[in-house]
Amino acid sequence: MEIEIDGKMAQVPDGSTIMDAAQQVGAYIPHFCYHKKLSIAANCRMCLVQVEKAPKPLPACATPATNGMRVFTHSELAVKAQQGVMEFLLINHPLDCPICDQGGECQLQDLAVGYGNSASRFQEDKRVVFHKDVGPLISMQEMARCIHCTRCVRFGQEIAGVMELGMANRNMHAEIMTFVGRSIDSELSGNMIDLCPVGALTSKPFRYAARSWELGRRKSISPHDSIGANLTVQVKNGVVLRVLPRENEEVNECWISDKERFSYEALNSPARLTRPMVRVDGTLREVDWNSALDYVAHALKDIVATHGGESFAALSSPQATLEELYLLQKLTRGLGSGNVDFRPRRRDFSNDGQLGGIPWLGLRFSEIKDLDAALVVGSFLRKDHPLFAQRLRQLAKNWGQVSMLSVGGDDPLIDLHAQVTVSPADLPLALARVVKAAAQFQGETIPAGLDSVEADATSQAIARSLLERNKRAIFLGNAAEQSPQAAQLHALALELARLTGATCGFIGEAANSVGGHVAKALPTALNADEMFAQPRKAYILLGVEPELDCYNPQQAVAALKEAALVVMLTPFNDGAAREYADVLLPTTPFTETSGTFVNAEGRVQSFNGVVRPLGDARPGWKVLRVLGNLLALPGFDYDSSEQVRAEIVPAGEGFVGGLSNDLERGAWLLADAGEGLQRVTDVPIYFSDPLARRAPALQKTRDAVAPTARMNADTLAAIGVTDGVPVRVRQGTGEAVLTARFDETVPARCVRVAAGHPSTAALGAMFGAINVERA
Amino acid sequence: MAILGAINPMLSVGLDGDNAWRLADYVKRGGYVALRRILEQKLPQEYVINEVKKSVLRGRGGAGFPTGLKWSFMPRSFPGDKYVVCNSDEGEPGTFKDRDILRYNPHSVIEGMAIAAFAMGAVRGYNYIHGEVWEIYERFEEAIDEARAAGFLGADILGSGFNFDLFGHHGYGAYICGEETALLESIEGKKGQPRFKPPFPASFGLYGRPTTINNTETFASVPYIINLGGEHYLEAGKANNGGTKLFSVSGHVNRPGNYEIPLGTPFATLLEMAGGIRGGRKLKGCIPGGSSAPVVPAAAMMDCTMDYDSIAKAGSMLGSGAVIVMDETTCMVKALERLSFFYYEESCGQCTPCREGTSWLYKVVHRIEHGQGRPDDLDLLASVTGNIMGRTICALGDAASMPVQSFIKHYRDEFAYHIEQKKCLVPVDVQRAGSGFFTATV
Numbered sequence A: 001m002e003i004e005i006d007g008k009m010a011q012v013p014d015g016s017t018i019m020d021a022a023q024q025v026g027a028y029i030p031h032f033c034y035h036k037k038l039s040i041a042a043n044c045r046m047c048l049v050q051v052e053k054a055p056k057p058l059p060a061c062a063t064p065a066t067n068g069m070r071v072f073t074h075s076e077l078a079v080k081a082q083q084g085v086m087e088f089l090l091i092n093h094p095l096d097c098p099i100c101d102q103g104g105e106c107q108l109q110d111l112a113v114g115y116g117n118s119a120s121r122f123q124e125d126k127r128v129v130f131h132k133d134v135g136p137l138i139s140m141q142e143m144a145r146c147i148h149c150t151r152c153v154r155f156g157q158e159i160a161g162v163m164e165l166g167m168a169n170r171n172m173h174a175e176i177m178t179f180v181g182r183s184i185d186s187e188l189s190g191n192m193i194d195l196c197p198v199g200a201l202t203s204k205p206f207r208y209a210a211r212s213w214e215l216g217r218r219k220s221i222s223p224h225d226s227i228g229a230n231l232t233v234q235v236k237n238g239v240v241l242r243v244l245p246r247e248n249e250e251v252n253e254c255w256i257s258d259k260e261r262f263s264y265e266a267l268n269s270p271a272r273l274t275r276p277m278v279r280v281d282g283t284l285r286e287v288d289w290n291s292a293l294d295y296v297a298h299a300l301k302d303i304v305a306t307h308g309g310e311s312f313a314a315l316s317s318p319q320a321t322l323e324e325l326y327l328l329q330k331l332t333r334g335l336g337s338g339n340v341d342f343r344p345r346r347r348d349f350s351n352d353g354q355l356g357g358i359p360w361l362g363l364r365f366s367e368i369k370d371l372d373a374a375l376v377v378g379s380f381l382r383k384d385h386p387l388f389a390q391r392l393r394q395l396a397k398n399w400g401q402v403s404m405l406s407v408g409g410d411d412p413l414i415d416l417h418a419q420v421t422v423s424p425a426d427l428p429l430a431l432a433r434v435v436k437a438a439a440q441f442q443g444e445t446i447p448a449g450l451d452s453v454e455a456d457a458t459s460q461a462i463a464r465s466l467l468e469r470n471k472r473a474i475f476l477g478n479a480a481e482q483s484p485q486a487a488q489l490h491a492l493a494l495e496l497a498r499l500t501g502a503t504c505g506f507i508g509e510a511a512n513s514v515g516g517h518v519a520k521a522l523p524t525a526l527n528a529d530e531m532f533a534q535p536r537k538a539y540i541l542l543g544v545e546p547e548l549d550c551y552n553p554q555q556a557v558a559a560l561k562e563a564a565l566v567v568m569l570t571p572f573n574d575g576a577a578r579e580y581a582d583v584l585l586p587t588t589p590f591t592e593t594s595g596t597f598v599n600a601e602g603r604v605q606s607f608n609g610v611v612r613p614l615g616d617a618r619p620g621w622k623v624l625r626v627l628g629n630l631l632a633l634p635g636f637d638y639d640s641s642e643q644v645r646a647e648i649v650p651a652g653e654g655f656v657g658g659l660s661n662d663l664e665r666g667a668w669l670l671a672d673a674g675e676g677l678q679r680v681t682d683v684p685i686y687f688s689d690p691l692a693r694r695a696p697a698l699q700k701t702r703d704a705v706a707p708t709a710r711m712n713a714d715t716l717a718a719i720g721v722t723d724g725v726p727v728r729v730r731q732g733t734g735e736a737v738l739t740a741r742f743d744e745t746v747p748a749r750c751v752r753v754a755a756g757h758p759s760t761a762a763l764g765a766m767f768g769a770i771n772v773e774r775a
Numbered sequence B: 001m002a003i004l005g006a007i008n009p010m011l012s013v014g015l016d017g018d019n020a021w022r023l024a025d026y027v028k029r030g031g032y033v034a035l036r037r038i039l040e041q042k043l044p045q046e047y048v049i050n051e052v053k054k055s056v057l058r059g060r061g062g063a064g065f066p067t068g069l070k071w072s073f074m075p076r077s078f079p080g081d082k083y084v085v086c087n088s089d090e091g092e093p094g095t096f097k098d099r100d101i102l103r104y105n106p107h108s109v110i111e112g113m114a115i116a117a118f119a120m121g122a123v124r125g126y127n128y129i130h131g132e133v134w135e136i137y138e139r140f141e142e143a144i145d146e147a148r149a150a151g152f153l154g155a156d157i158l159g160s161g162f163n164f165d166l167f168g169h170h171g172y173g174a175y176i177c178g179e180e181t182a183l184l185e186s187i188e189g190k191k192g193q194p195r196f197k198p199p200f201p202a203s204f205g206l207y208g209r210p211t212t213i214n215n216t217e218t219f220a221s222v223p224y225i226i227n228l229g230g231e232h233y234l235e236a237g238k239a240n241n242g243g244t245k246l247f248s249v250s251g252h253v254n255r256p257g258n259y260e261i262p263l264g265t266p267f268a269t270l271l272e273m274a275g276g277i278r279g280g281r282k283l284k285g286c287i288p289g290g291s292s293a294p295v296v297p298a299a300a301m302m303d304c305t306m307d308y309d310s311i312a313k314a315g316s317m318l319g320s321g322a323v324i325v326m327d328e329t330t331c332m333v334k335a336l337e338r339l340s341f342f343y344y345e346e347s348c349g350q351c352t353p354c355r356e357g358t359s360w361l362y363k364v365v366h367r368i369e370h371g372q373g374r375p376d377d378l379d380l381l382a383s384v385t386g387n388i389m390g391r392t393i394c395a396l397g398d399a400a401s402m403p404v405q406s407f408i409k410h411y412r413d414e415f416a417y418h419i420e421q422k423k424c425l426v427p428v429d430v431q432r433a434g435s436g437f438f439t440a441t442v
């Protein structure tokens, strides 16, 4: 179709609007309610334009382009109409720009300069709209500024999957609010602040911190989940004051999760470690870098000389940079040890020797929208991967069939094709049922070991969805990787993929879950579990907080307490580390160092520091480099993090090579579901990493309520307690007193107890036997 | 209200107040003959649509759009359900005919909807009934039950293989839910707010399926068209204005109520049927088609015949057929103030010009009426209505503006007097004398 806009010709596909065509030829049409990612509401009327032969001005955002149409966006008729709308928008607007956080980045302010009058013909009292308290993240203090564009409402309905804001009342008393008394709890809620074209929805943590024009804008990459959302970090006087999404259609589109948006508060936390500390006579004392590093180098040398290289182990967080991970494993191997890992939450490593390549997502994020069907296995999807869940939500809206097989029945806010919730021990069996159904449909011989497995109707429905359509994918989530039967789940998923022709992949827990493999931060001797199960003499911990980040915190902390030397590279000085660490070396968070994350699709994303390191903190890669030098290890002469990266991935490479989810020899042996009560563990979104844990606003959200012991009615009855009663929860030598909570979505004979929180740090394995009794 | 008079009636033939609404009475009056004939003789869908086209039945809900043409917009071969929806929301001030149809002759609507569903291949119908007339909703439900029990609704109607089921749905009294797309949203359980068109309901209607929405009276007329034949129905009215129509006459007349007359009947006749103006006073002006229609001054009104074309020529609209009669004791500023309040109050608040503009209009008219008017106010009203009209999502913006424009156009002196003198041109005691309300209470 051809359409003419202000004399310029545009070729647009069928179904395009005038707005689409105008954007193509670069003609700017003023607008408020229109947003490319949201449905068309056509309510603000700012985009009125003149169309040849049309008697009245038409809204460009909603009017379909037709062949031969001639549009005038700045004709007298169009501009008059736009001015008329602007006048209406301003008559009840408070015009409090000087005290409005949105000032300087407000679409209404910008357009009013072009279309508004300097004096108002409206002489009446302005509308008063009451403020609302909707939680710790979004301020709705000045709702009189709202222009009723309903972007926030549509965001909830369409992107977040839950309509938390709506427009109540009618006429000029229409106002945006939550359902009576409710707070905004979506993990994507902060995007509404960005979408709001005026200063009605503003960021609570950022309120009155700075004017937008005082802020420097720096590019960065999210260090949290495996999506690798692109960020704009805003700084003033060397302090990070705000984090916004940086649009990248292939990665995060124009969104970020609240974890990514509000975790920055932890960067300025009083708990930041600013000077090295060494334990002297039982207490941690501040020392200078030279003394601290000398101490570490000597102690390590001594221990290795006396007890051998195997007496040393190193564990990193999967959120460390590629460069840090690489240097850590290099240092470990240089000391003659193969005990290095970056997967603290894993239990089952039996596939480690079988991997055909670097495990990854199996496809690119941008391909998700083209899928016809998807199966997610073992994931608390919405809270583990908010933006990945969002993509699947859109897929389901566009008729893709999305199924879930997991250990928690949390509502993913996705229109699911099928959902199966089983106890962790039964997860392989549940997946095996789907494999069997697929084999039966395909007329293939039943894979060995699955003879006695029965494919029920739901498994068949899932198998069928993976068979019937064109592009399909199977995704293994965090719980599937953390499961004690992770290897079986991997093998079963591969078999299902083989039978159905779907791709198989891992969503990946953290920013560098793929990067850790690329950096070879993998054990050749003891893995992340074994290094604590068989305690070592000396440890280096990079960015991990074992009592919160390990699969079995009890076991990890016990080993650390017995070790002769525990060196922690960490940005923080609080928490349990103070009990077992011998040396605390202040390293910088992602905003104060350069580095690289490789996201779940294998995308290499490097970033620079956006502010100077706080106090004496130093980038982890520099600390490891100096340590390598002090230990006289070869190959530690780097001048920049780029030099380190160049050793790992070739310069200019957009994606890493060697990605594969194949197994050389996959096998499964379906185990019996264990006896007695089983623990189901989720890592709540704001307990999942050191930054989020220290972000005060996030810690006030509903997602950050302290862990409870969640059970279904039968389990509660079997234990003899009711909702709200305190219970003693025990695993191994540790216990915790928690409140029992009724939760019908918890599978039978299971107790759901969250990890990542001090109150449950004394407990043991994430999955497995657990004891619960009335406290 | 009631149906108080008729000339050559169809809809109100054989009605006996509240005593003849049941299925048996309707059948006695010749009810369900049309549906039976269509199904038993296996008449094609085109036949029905053609008869409706020939009848030049024009929508009785307000816009006067030719019904047969509207029906022909429904996609023929659509894989999936299609719907017909009856608009009994009747919120337009002055209009009270649909509730009388539903009260006294509900089966005519049911039969009309069944015929429409047959003609358009719809499987399901809804009748959206105004929230404040609960007992009429209940009556309609009862009538549906009767029709279903008698085999006129449900699966395999009269053994023909044609399936159609019908459901009542009551609103909660928001005027905007009478706008057809807001009505669909409301049936879907959402907030009643109009949708942007296009897409039109015929392609994307209820639950996204092709849907035709007609007014109660429109559907009720359909069986009579099929029985009479389209041409005869047309002849019962006037060229391009087929059939008879119910007019809800209110205001300063002796016998306010519903009257069924052939389209093209002189206004003078209708006024006479309604007992003439109260107290023998003189007509000042008339809103001939519900509160959204521009007001027509007395002389022009007396020259009109009651049909779409004649009223349009007089600069107004036949609309829903709500005839609001105002005599010489009326203060036109006060009358407009009340109308403007209604539109301000009922704006759904969705689109900027209407949400902000209707309240602004009301505030300005209000201050004029209360002696606070300013010299520029009439220009301001003209400008604000100009910025609303044609720029909103639905026609409520226009509906709010047209009364303001027409009142000022025809009674400018009165408005100017109000602004200058800070009081009514019609003395207050004259207004009170003319008002039934004040004679009753003062």
Ligand SMILES: Cc1cc2nc3c(=O)[nH]c(=O)nc-3n(C[C@H](O)[C@H](O)[C@H](O)COP(=O)(O)O)c2cc1C
Binding pocket: B058, B059, B060, B061, B062, B063, B064, B065, B067, B087, B088, B089, B090, B091, B092, B175, B176, B177, B178, B179, B180, B181, B213, B214, B215, B216, B218, B394, B395, B396, B399
């Ligand atoms: C604000 C507004 C209110 C309306 N209210 C009604 C109503 O109460 N009843 C009605 O039949 N049509 C009403 N309409 C007109 C309907 O949108 C629609 O045109 C009509 O139901 C179509 O039926 P018809 O073609 O049989 O007239 C209203 C329109 C607007 C813009």
Ligand code: SF4
Binding pocket: A145, A146, A147, A148, A149, A150, A151, A152, A153, A176, A195, A196, A197, A198, A200, A201
């Ligand atoms: S709060 Fe903001 S985004 Fe929501 S409707 Fe109002 S102006 Fe639009």
Ligand code: SF4
Binding pocket: B176, B193, B194, B346, B347, B348, B349, B350, B351, B352, B354, B355, B392, B393, B394, B395, B396, B397
């Ligand atoms: S014109 Fe008025 S009633 Fe119609 S959609 Fe807009 S705000 Fe709502």
Ligand code: FES
Binding pocket: A030, A031, A032, A033, A034, A041, A042, A043, A044, A045, A046, A047, A048, A059, A060, A061, A062
């Ligand atoms: S941008 Fe088109 S109406 Fe709002």
